[in-house]
Amino acid sequence: MCGPMILSMTAEYALRAMAEIAARGPDDPVRAKDLSETAGVPPSYLSKILRRLAAAGLLTSEKGHGGGFRLSRPASRITFGEVLRAVDVDLSDGGCVFGWGACDAQLPCLLHPAWAELKASLSAWATRSTLAHATSGAAAVKHFRRALRQAAQRPAR
């Protein structure tokens, strides 16, 4: 249905979940079941992913009544790169596409220049983007929805 993509499903789910948790604010913990609905992730699979994020120190968890997940740090201090690394993907890690043997700047492989360029850009993105971007996104969405509602209540002419 989705076709092949840049990020794995797991990575995508992790980003969605973290963004959603960030957007709810630090007041009370978010239940996995809630997340699974709003973020559109299969509940039992999401549970696994949240565990990995918690193990990586990005989330804290509380069991039992009123429990759930919480960011372990302010959203502005959690980068996308950290989230991705917690699940499986390391956008900044080495490995040249063509360098299946040795490959470095000294003895570069055929694709080295183009590949280095892409990696730099990915790595910069992953480092620069934080979950705080998601929370501001949430504010924008809320604002837009309110505007929609008000427009709907006004009688059409």
Add this chain to the structure above:
Amino acid sequence: MCGPMILSMTAEYALRAMAEIAARGPDDPVRAKDLSETAGVPPSYLSKILRRLAAAGLLTSEKGHGGGFRLSRPASRITFGEVLRAVDVDLSDGGCVFGWGACDAQLPCLLHPAWAELKASLSAWATRSTLAHATSGAAAVKHFRRALRQAAQRPAR
């Protein structure tokens, strides 16, 4: 061994193979078996990938004695994006990470801004980079290796 990565193995192999073909110049066709060695791709799998690249019109193939694969256009007119699209990846295609429902600029999802930024950068890279970059890389590698050889022949003092 390689761990999860940005591009699928197939995509990586396709880039390697195309770069290698480009680097050999347009004079005579390259056999799949040769490619499989120099590009480090499993021979029977490479064969499948080359077929897809040929089906996409990026390569022409010749059977039998003296046969092999050739670029269908000058290297400078084949972009990485075209190569990736021929196998499976479309770096410029839509799909928002968070937009599992509807998501557009009008009603953006939480991750929309960050995601759009990444996509734009990937898409630009894929459009800008051509196989000609690989051929110039090949020249650089050759030059460097010659220098290494000459240094080795000179007696150490």
Add this chain to the structure above:
DNA sequence: TCTTCAATGGATAGTCAAGTCCATTGATGA
């Protein structure tokens, strides 16, 4: 204390990319 809620962990099953094999087709040279 007992019940309920929610995370934890592991066992299990489905799906698809990755990789292998082999028989066939088409072209070249002997």
Add this chain to the structure above:
DNA sequence: TCATCAATGGACTTGACTATCCATTGAAGA
């Protein structure tokens, strides 16, 4: 014409990623 070379196409195997299920642990409220 025959043998050889190389691409073609499809069937098949494997393993990792995706996903489900259930029994267990720990915490809060009744």
